[in-house]
Amino acid sequence: MEIDFCSYNIRGLNSKIAFVKDFFSTNKISFCALLETHVKKENFVSISSIIAPRFTWLNNYEFHYNGRIWLGWDSLLWNVIVFRASAQQVTCFVSRRDGSSSCVVTVIYAYNDLVDRRPLWNELFAIQNDLPMGPDSLPWCLLGDFNAFLEANETTGDLPNRNRAMVEFKQCVKHLAVTDLHYGGEFFTWRDGNIVAPLQRKLDRVMVNAKWLEVFDLSSAKFLPRGLSDHCPAVLLLGLQKDRLSKPFQIFNHLIEHEDFLQVVEKAWDIEVTGTPWFRLSSKLRNVKKALKILNRDVGNLHQEVITTRQALLDFQSSMSTPSSQSQREEELLLISKYKAALLSEEIILKQKSRINWLNKGDGNNGFFFKSCKGRWNTNKLLSLEDDLGVTHTSHESISRTACGLFYGPSGFGSRFGVG
Incomplete structure (x- = not known):
């Protein structure tokens, strides 16, 4: 699956670096927000470069010491310009470099407390009013952890007769004129750590305005299994057709x-x-x-055990009943333990093959050692080509056609050596 946008409340990144690196790679993520990382500002560059070395990264440490929102994207695919940011949201103008699409994306990580969340709703009203040419002129998506739910059936716990947090969230959604994008996967996106009687709620959402539904009529959202977090990743697919590039077989x-x-x-x-x-x-x-x-x-394949144990965990989490039984939760903990052990074993093997001494930071230097084993594979990829007229080609088909023209054309290399 190729994911266009993703928001994931990882609930502490220092001990999950290898897991997140694997999550990015497996799902072919090119634009992602990581929430609640609990990473100190001085470690932001080193850890983000391990997770996705080619990504451009930004954060909101300026507005909160804990850097509650990390935003990363593949700059070969996306142009991103920050429009407005705070402790609870980062809003960007986002466009594909090939010119196929553009939109406004707001990543949300709301505070837990009702009163502390109120400034966020006001910020969203201001963003809507300040968007160029009016609130409905651009496709707008809001995704992330809202720390509030809209309906009584979105929690398994007791609900007061009048839940003020739910009322204020509904008022905000109505004022913004946004709605949940059609989604699949998990319904409850958060679960607490109680093994006997867990509390489950729908706190993570992907919401869009009417213009979004008009422009991206084939788009959809999905909430994946939690993995090692207590939140489900919220992922969004624009529904756009993409070139699929085949990777050449290489011997390592x-x-x-x-x-x-x-x-x-x-x-x-x-x-x-x-x-x-x-x-x-x-x-x-x-x-x-x-x-x-x-x-x-x-x-x-050095990573088969990681792939197998990860898939076993995600499959089991997807099949858990609601509410889940204690035996299911105990089985989930066992599968998490096996997956973590596989990640650790993978890291040890990669360290042996990389033959590089490295100071361990957290649980996941896998990205660094895997990169050492692979050499310079990424630098050899041809992602764009400029022709004689100065036009830059980015699709696989146009690059191939242009390359053949440069080689076999009247002044090409092939003609000089009698080829073609």
Whole structure:
């Protein structure tokens, strides 16, 4: 799944760095807000660079010492300009670099206390009034942890006859003229730590205005299983068609060092091939590549245990009944323990292969060591190409077409060497 926007109250990031790194990679996230990180300001740069080294990151430490909101995005895909920020929200103008879409995104992390939340509602009213050309001129999305619910059925706990917090939240939503985007996944997005009788509530939302529904009519939201947090990630898919780039097969040291590597290569190379010398060479190379792909799939994946245990945890969390039983909650704790152990084992293996001494910070240097094993894979990707007229091409198809034109054209490299 490719996710356009994501908001995740991670409830403490220092002990979940490897988990969040894995979450970003697995879901192909390109724009994400992390809430309630509990990371000190001086550690922001080092930890954010481990989670997503290529991302551009910003925060709201200026408005709260705890940096309650982290915002990160892939600058190769998105342009982001901050419009307004505070301790409880960060609002940005967001557009894709290919020009296919633009919108306003407000990331919310509301205070727990009713009185402390009231300035947030006023800030949202002001943002709506200050948006260029009126409140309905731009698609607007509000996502995150509102720390309040709209309806009585959105909590499993006792509800007073008149819940003031719920009333004020409803008034805010009505004034802003926003609504929940069509969503799937988990209904209750937060659960406390009580194993015997847990309290569950819908605190995280993805809300949009009418213009959003008009422009992004195929968009949808989903609330994923909690993972290692007590909140569900809120993810949003714009419904836009994207180019899908295939990653080339690459051989890394862990595969070369495998005991069967030389035998696999030799066996594939010795397959009899007839034809011209060039055809024989290219065919033998294809045979070797095919054999190494099979070896890599069977024994070369260092992260299979992490993938397996993570999926087992998420699948179990998705299937838990509401309300969940004590035996289910105990089983969940066991699966969380197995997943954490797999993450730790992965980190140890990557440390051994990277052969780099590194001062451990938190539980997750996996991103750093994984990057060491992979070398410079990211720097070799071609994401844009400028033609002779100065036009920059970003889609996979246009880059391929432009590259062929530069090579085979009248003044291209191919023509100079008699190719084509």
